[in-house]
Amino acid sequence: MLLDRYEGVLLSQGHAGNGELLATCDLHLETTEMGEGRYVVTVRRDHRIDDESMIAITVPLGGAVSFWHPGERDCVPLPPDWHGKKRISLVQSEPMGCLLDVSDNCLLGFGFSLSVGELTMQYGVDEERRLFSILLRFHMRREQEHLLIIDVAACLSIVDSIAQLNEFIRAGHGVMPIPRYAYDPVFSTWYACLQNVSSAYLLAEAEGILQLGCKSVFIDDGWQMYGSGRGYAGCGDWIPDPEKFPDLKDTVAKLHEKGLSVVLWVAPLLVGERSSVWSHVRDQNPIYLDGADLNTHVLDPRRASVRALIARMCRRLVETYDIDGLKIDFLDQASCYQGSRSPSEADALNDVGVAMLKLLEDIRSAITLKHETSPLIEFRSPYVNPLLGSYANVLRASDCPADAIANRCGTINARLVASGRVVDSDMLVWDTSAQSAACAQQIMSSFFSVPQLSVTPSLIPEEQQSVCRHLLSIWNRYRHVILEGQLRLGSQALSYPIVNAAADGVQVTGIYSEHTIVDMDAREVHHLVVLNATNSCTTTIRIRGVDGHVGLLIQTVDAAGYRERKTSICQKSVNGATVISIFVEPFGVLDLEL
Secondary structure, three states, rough: OHHHHOOOOEEEEEEEEOEEHHHHHHHOEEEEEEEOOOEEEEEEEOOOOOOOOOEEEEEOOOOEEEEOOOOOOOOOOEEEOOOOOEEEEEEEOOOOEEEEEEOOOOEEEEEEEEOOOOEEEEEEEEEEOOOOEEEEOOOOOOOEEEEEEHHHOOOOOOOHHHHHHHHHOOOOOOOOOOOHHHHHOOOOHHHHHOOOOOHHHHHHHHHHHHHHHHOOEEEEOEOOOOOOOOOOOOOOOOOEOOOOOOOOOHHHHHHHHOOOEEEEEOOEEEEOOOOOOOHHHHOOOOOHHHOOOOEEEEOOOOOOHHHHHHHHHHHHHHHHOOOOOOEOHHHHHHHOOOOOOOOOOOOOOOOHHHHHHHHHHHHHHHHHHOOOOOEEEEEEEEOOOOHHOOOOOOOOOOOOOOOOOHHHHHHHHHHHHHHOOOEEEEEOOOOOEEEEOHHHHHHHHHHOOEEOOOHHHHHHOOHHHHHHHHHHHOOOHHHHHHHHHHEEEEEOOOOOOOEEEEEOOOOEEEEEEOOOOOEEEEOOOOEEEEEEEOOOOOEEEEEEOOOOEEEEEEEOOOOOOOEEEEEEEEEEEEOEEEEEEEEEEOEEEEEEOO
């Protein structure tokens, strides 16, 4: 149905593996086989025109069950082609995707080098032809672009195919150096107290934050002048609210003395009419974002004066208050200028994507000017483009308050495209009057990222505090495996019911669906840690690569670390493998050593 709309406009230009390539007449596509099911398509423009160009890729459906693309949430796994559509830009997703089967093998993967400009991607099942179609619509600004296509013949998993596509799009861009404290569990003020954050609150809760296992504090929205109530009408000055933070630098110093690093939230593109800076930018007619939840304007990053203003502000925050980093938000709002008339200044840039890249370069240069080590810079999904790794060293899952499943999917999806960046969970919040399992569920679902807790420590009951301390101590013990190990995933279409990370002979596994078998290869792994994030009392382990009898040291413990059981057994293998079912409490932890 999608392709029918462009009949006679899209012309066949050959094949890449089992996929057909079509394009508008202004484009010439030249396909080079790179071996092992990989093809690079060189896209050239035959003549300079301002009209929109289009490329389509179609493949037989085969055993497809889902189409994965980055920075997306609440999506249909395999939509019809009249449903799937998204806008992509430097700060909104990235031009890539993978068609997957039930085992998460890549049936079709593509990555497009047009990663700074804006494009539209339409995709889905062609119900009439039994095909899956992807249509890219864009304006070509350079003489040529490139498309990497991964075919089913490459026999790549979701993890490996996305890694190759990401490297292709990144095109040699480096990753901003990562400070050591970026690997520490975080306490975020956002869900804990929303905009009611204050110096008194932070200093009163600092010891509790540390006792939970967090060593970093992210001060979110509400610290700044006019940072109260709905909307962002007061944004723009980025100075502390004198009632909440009479001496922000002193507050930061006191938190540092306790061993806590401090990161400050900022939305540099937003400017409200209550701010003093508004009088200086009002004549630029910045676009207004309506609604009670916004009620603010967006600065135009194409203006050199705007970029300089924002860079100076970011530098001032880092240097004046001695903070350890910035949590930079609302970058995607820049897309509201896409397609609008360029500013009249001689030094203005025409393209929003190019302007945003220049803005981020200016911010990075400004805040690292007097720092021996790079500060922490956090972006959130959907700012997942691998080029952004040069300007932010932390990538957070998108907002999903109390949604453990969304947080698990969001953090794993962010891991797939992080390209060396640290991945943070969305802030964890739960009902403090609920059973301790509610707390454990949140932490276990974000276990394969840096957890960000966001519940006021003094309001957490003792048993839930024990859960936090115990699970974060396990996380800290194995974080090099969790964050840097090789990922192996369960079905993406089923929200990753099992997640594995392995390094240096240690495997950490999270089980998120009952009746899931954990596979352990004794030729590569000698120590297994399993999080039973289900209501089941039984965890089944299948150990491969063993002969004869194998000795096992088994330890299980509940989520709070209260009830511990230890045993050792000798298990007989059959045909090089053995299967064992072990009692593990719901939301408990299993530790198994060969």
